Amino acid sequence: MTGMKPISIALIGNPNSGKTAVFNQLTGLNQKVSNYPGITVEKKIGMGTFSDGRPFRILDLPGTYSLVPDSLDEQIVSEQTLNWSLDLDRPDVIVAVVDASNLRRNLLLVTQISDLGIPVILALNMADRVHHDISDDMLTGLENGLGLWKAIPLVAIKGKGFKELKAELQSVGEKTAVRLPVYAGLDKEAFHPLETWLTSELGFPRDWCRAQALRLVCKSGYSDLVRAQLEKIGHSAVENWTEFMSIRDSIRSQTPNWRSLPAGDAGKRYAHIDAVLTKIKWGSDDPLNRRSRSERADAWLTHPVLGPLIFVLLLVFIFQAIFSWAVVPMDWISQAMDWLNAGLHRGLPPGPLRDLLTDGILAGVGSIVVFLPQILILVFFLTLLEDSGYMARVAFMLDRFMSRMGLHGRSVLPLMSGYACAIPGIMATRTIDSWKERLITILILPLMSCSARLPVYALMIGAFIPNQKIGGIFGLQGLTLVSMYFLGTITALIMAKVFSRLIRKEKTSSFIMEMPPYRIPLMRSVGNQVILRGKLFLKNAGKIIMAVSIILWFLASYPKVDSGSGPVNNIERSFAGTLGHVIEPVIRPLGFDWKIGVGLVTSFAAREVLVSTLATMYNVADEQDDVLDLRTALRMDTDPATGKPRYSVLTALSLMVFFVFAAQCMATFAIVRHETNSWKWPLFMVTYLTVLAYLASLVVYQGGLRLGWG
């Protein structure tokens, strides 16, 4: 039955209404995630087929409490609904997903979307959590009271009710009748001229205009959005926009309290909802006097002492998983890369093409792909924490501390993920509503010592820090490692404080966060999330990594010198080597020579590339090829001019401190570019981190020399 026009379905609902679970149940893995143009809110579209062979297409809109545009998510939903009323991508049916155990609040949005004149199916999700039976009379009462096409109880995580929902979705496409909204919004006489203007200029039905008029008068941002949209589609109403502005301004001058009208409108809508719910005797028990299961669990999980303790234990467990379990698949990937590399070496004749494929692309891409297992494990746990509702508790417990640092309670988990890898951390900042706090979290995230620094720390500590015990308990090597983590974390918090003073707030944001009930996560949703994030990582990071890898390979391999002069000379005379020599004067005050300079250049691809670059330079020279020998090689390397060792403990410390701060990771750069949708912020991030790295290393090395540690 291909070739049939798919039934177009839009999914709308409050945050925490289980909308994602409904979406996943309807579409499975057959979904596409992209960003809305210009911003970083995800646009999810799913495809499927009904039992009769008709295809369908579902747009999953971001979770929102209201169509009055305050937050980014609400703006998206407002823009979409506006498009629909202009007959752009108008869906055949809207599925409004509501949490049936929290019906009153969830229905506000439903009254707003019923204004649209598109058939609405109410999906009463989590029907098993309602404390009374849901009778047919109740459903009919909801349908009539709210002007719905149909109300259907669902239990999305158990897959219950989907047969009915699908049947209804199939039949709704065949009918055209539309119910009029039962309550179309605040009826103010002052607004009538605008309603008339909208009806004649845009051809909106009168009932839809009433709600639109309110938003257009009370939200300047919304009228800008409407204008932009009309301009984009070349609508003739734009030409009369001055007319609109003068009508709006005259309404504003006649209505002194116009700014607070949305609250009044919401109040009226709630009064209507209350009347409907009372009539059908929905939720007649007394919720405020009944302690829910979640509330009882929270007595422990957000307890002033136990709460943080449980959180720390969970973190320890997650990091244990990331650093020990991930090792196995990481080894597989390394081995696969080696195998591919060897295969290419055998299969291709020596020459630039083989070098490009092996030393350039394979080495570069491999150095990033090897982190995929860690990222997937991390995303798995983060999704689990988010979907179970625990993340909101962490935000609640730590918001006080985080807000003093200019951050948000929701910054905690992204920052913690940064210890494994900045990339899933940066992606996880999407749960922070306030743009300013989200941006600060992104900017400081690279300061959390990620696992790519470990090989560098391990090399330097192993080579130069004596294996001694201090006070008979703590190993000096271990203490050095821990202090690198501390240095990064403390600096991150200080920088957050600095940025919160510097970055202007766009508008006063308040921390109003719903505390969702604890839920058992739907494994299918968690699995989807892990797969989607993995794909995004490979796709977004992959593009830039490929390009930079090729450039770096070229710089390190050309110009070619005559054979016989030895590989170390080869790299020394390459562009990268020349670059190393060029920057040597700049990095000499930090205790680095041209070889480390080359490493700094190549490690912009990824931090651990420093190790392989140094290894290449030494191992090709000395025909040794493992890290243990690299350590010795670094210790033994002498300056031919003075006969003294080139590197010292101080060089090692300086280099490690440099790596704590420096922004050497093109994948992070790519993700920040993607998530902030600008070049400004990733460039700013790299600049401030580089300056910080330079200054810190300078202080360490020069200070150390003055103290006579050289």
Place this chain on the structure above:
Amino acid sequence: MTIIDLKIGSLATIDRIDGADDFTNRLADMGLGPQVPVRVIRVAPGGSPYLLKINDFYISIRRDDAARIRVVSA
């Protein structure tokens, strides 16, 4: 009297919400407005944020914002 004057666990009724319109409109969207009963469930370590229960759901709100919600004891 505002939310922060209430004892943990006590029940009150919202009288008025002060503050910027964005703030009051947002709370109104979530169903917080005059005559709505509210219970103070818990305060996070350090005295902020507050956890409130309205109808069947919970919201957390920073101390400064909680001080803008005027209430009368129920």
